[in-house]
Amino acid sequence: MGSSEHLGDQLGDHLFRRESGRIVATLTRIFGVHNLALAEDVVQDAFCRALEVWKFRGVPENPSAWLMVTAKNRALDVLRRERTARTFAPELGRFLESEWTLSPAVEENFAPHAIKDDQLRMMFSCCHPRLPEEAQVALMLHILCGFTVDEVAAAFVSSHAAMEKRITRAKKVLASSQKLFDIADSLDFAARLPAVHRALYLLFNEGYHGASAQSAVRAELCIEAMRLAALLREHPLAATPATFALSALMSLHAARLPARLDSSGELRTLGDQDRSLWDAHLVEEGQKLLDLSASGLELTEYHLEAAIAWAHAVAPRAEDTNWKTIVSLYDKLMAIRPSPVVALNRAIAIAQRNGPERGLEEIRAIANSDRLFSYPFYHAALGEFELRAGRADAAREHFRAALALARSPMERTFLSHRLAACTPTAATAAPAHATKA
């Protein structure tokens, strides 16, 4: 009888979801990208079988292999049954015609190295230039990470209908692209790689800064982005300095995840976090990856962002932060990838180095700052600087504006506490609270 006590060990978190992404990628390779829906059906079927059989007989020794074999057998059934009615992957066409070659051809495509390549191929295919960036990210999460439309919608705080539309449209573009991206073509590969980096960066950021109220959901997005980035690092053409820099930046940020929320689930700013909670292993890994990223002449925004994260990671206390280095890194970042959000972060770093008045000057000087008006932390930064400059009334106005824009209960709580900090009574209440401890 299957024991449930060690189920976590046997199955791992999200095993089904993760395997589903792997198997869909492989089946799509065999069936052809136009048969994506068929690949998804076969995977669904394999998972139903696993559910039925395992609940009676327990989880097999190697659940991933069991799922792969089941999917492979289902795929063979489908190929035999439908080879006259459908066309499959053109590059496999002739192998599918005869029973002599069908089985070995499918077998070969289920070999471990082939499966890794299939995921990479799918990752690059999802970043189709005809798709907007947000659709590329949604598609990756749906196909490669096994998130349902509802799960993607929850992660991006979007309605089911809107996400369904986005994913359906994206799948249509993918299915009509004739064939999957050719990862053997090194020129095409290099040309598409930046789009893949960008999508993984957005996926990670959605997890790290995103609006979803559930921190568990958001952590999963970070983990998925890191997993996909690791796949890139394993491929010789994809293991570029930018890939290492992107991976470093993810590790260094992910290291701070355990400290971002305190024990009562409240958001903690970087300066406020208990740094002993930072994941030392991830910091170390981030450092290694950052070293590896320094091998070429290329300096990307990922290099700079990773270097900024590194500068924070090595400061034992918030007051030890080397703001001078951080400001100069933001200067470089503004030079290669200027954006209002980068400018805002640069202004915050300058305020740390030169005081709140300088910070306010920098914020006022941001080009296109109107694009930040709907961003709660723009107003929160203004409030913070005004408060530090001793102008509580002005600060209160800004925090009110920030609060009105809060995207989750977590942000709302955080900002209402900042608002309360503008009123002296809240400050005098603090010692009374402290006596409790």
Added chain:
Amino acid sequence: MSEFVYLYRGGQTNRSPEAMQQTMQKWMAWFKDLGDKGHIKNMGQPLDRAGKVVRGKQKTVTDGPFAEAKDVVGGYSLIEARDLDQAVELSKGCPIFEVEGAVEVRPVMKM
């Protein structure tokens, strides 16, 4: 103690991988609980939802599905319980109810 058969009928199949994994973990926990309390005579087997039906004097063979999807038997277990009431009560912990399925509780006839 008397013996009963649980027939597991129906239950949604078109669910997300994540949801299926959770369902499976619940099933295994439920079976374990029943087993620990000594109610499982034989855990039984899952049944493939496809198959053939042979019917009538002509022995006509037809393909499944044999009934509507919501009625198809997906597996069975052999349970030991004091009486039908207890067997019914025990079945209520089955995770199949979360996915719109049913448990048919049938006493095994004694000679």
